[in-house]
Amino acid sequence: MNRRFGSTLLALCAAASLSGCVVAVGNNSPAAPVAAAANPKLAGMQYLYGSAEADAISRQGWNALVSFAADRVRRPVLDSVVLDRASTLDTPRFVSCAGKRPAAVFDVDETVLLNLGFEQDDLTGRPGREFAGRWRAWEQGDGRAVLPVPGAAAAIAELRTMGVTVIFNTNRDDAAGSARAIEAAGLGPAVHGDTLFVQTDTDTGDGKDARRWRIADRYCVIAMGGDQLGDFSDLFNAPGTVLERRARADAPRVAALWGRGWFVFPNPVYGKALKGSADEIFPADRRWHPMGEQ
Structure with a gap:
């Protein structure tokens, strides 16, 4: 040729x-x-780490959170946005704010910082590699291959200027590595046991309620942010179908909290949200085909 x-x-x-x-x-x-076949996570990574749309949504969320917090700081607040120990999603009850200073509580990964280094390695590395060891090495690293979520650094700085204590509640295990990553993203300080809590601080596994209650016993939590529903209450972690999970988020008294104390940030890369077959996602009574096609 x-x-x-x-x-x-x-x-x-x-x-x-x-x-x-x-x-x-x-x-x-x-x-x-x-x-080579494309990594199935690529589309989510394109959106979260590369798109202008994800950047805009994140900034929109942080701007709304700051506005909400400013309103709460200006006037007396009776209750926090942390569900108390006796709550259900149908009958939510909140920890009292009496005599407490204001705080805002945030998840870390893909809420305040983007794990660019880890996810790029996951995308380009050898398929089938063991996750736990790689994540442990990432947690214990120098934290430099991260960026703040768009809008997070300015919002966190503004919250602190208002007198709101910023607290990080993460399911990472390594407190020192978590603090390094938070500092590297320009979001610090993060002091373990004071403004930083990690999974090993309690014996509840992935559940965060025990740590939330420790924080809420000391502070009036006026806002929380996360990328998974478990960042707001362990009640969302109960087993269930895709439709049952969605129904929990739509419970009337819970639905009123989104954007009014509870703020969700986009994460199409990993987590409990990425579940469901086509039949589970699309209701049977809302199917459509062009005329003459089945």
Whole structure:
């Protein structure tokens, strides 16, 4: 095959993004390699870590949170936004704020900081690698391969200027590594046992309520932020179908809290939200096909 013609075909393959397009260039030239299958997490990563839309949504959330907190700081607040020990989602009750200073409580990963280094390695590394060891190494690292979530640094600084104590409640295990990452993202200080709580501070596994209650015993928590519903209450972690989880978030008295004390930030990369078959997601009575097609 003529080398110039072969180069033209290669260029056409690349332009068309044809992963299976193979062109031999010259009699002894090897076939062009077939592109590796895309990581199934890529679309979520494109959105969260690369898109202007995710940037805008994050800033929108942080702006709303700061406005809400400013309103709460200006006037007496009777109750925090932390559900108390006797609460249910149908009959929520909140920890009292009597005599307490204001605070805001945030999850860490993909709420205040973006784990760019870890996720890039996950995208480009060898498939099937063991997760726990890699995550442990990431937690214990220098924390430099992170960025703050868009809008988080300015919002956290503004909260502190208002006199609101900023507290981080994470399911990371390593307190020192967590503090390094938070500092590296420009979001510190984070002091373990004071303004930073990690999973090993309680014996409740992934549940965060025990740590939330410790914080709420000391502070009037006026706002919370997270990327998973468990960042607001362990009641959301109960087993259930996709529709049952959605119904919990839509419970009338819970629904009133979104954007009014509870603030959710986007994360299409990992977590409990990424579940459900097509049949679970799309209600049977809302199906549609063009006329004549089944």
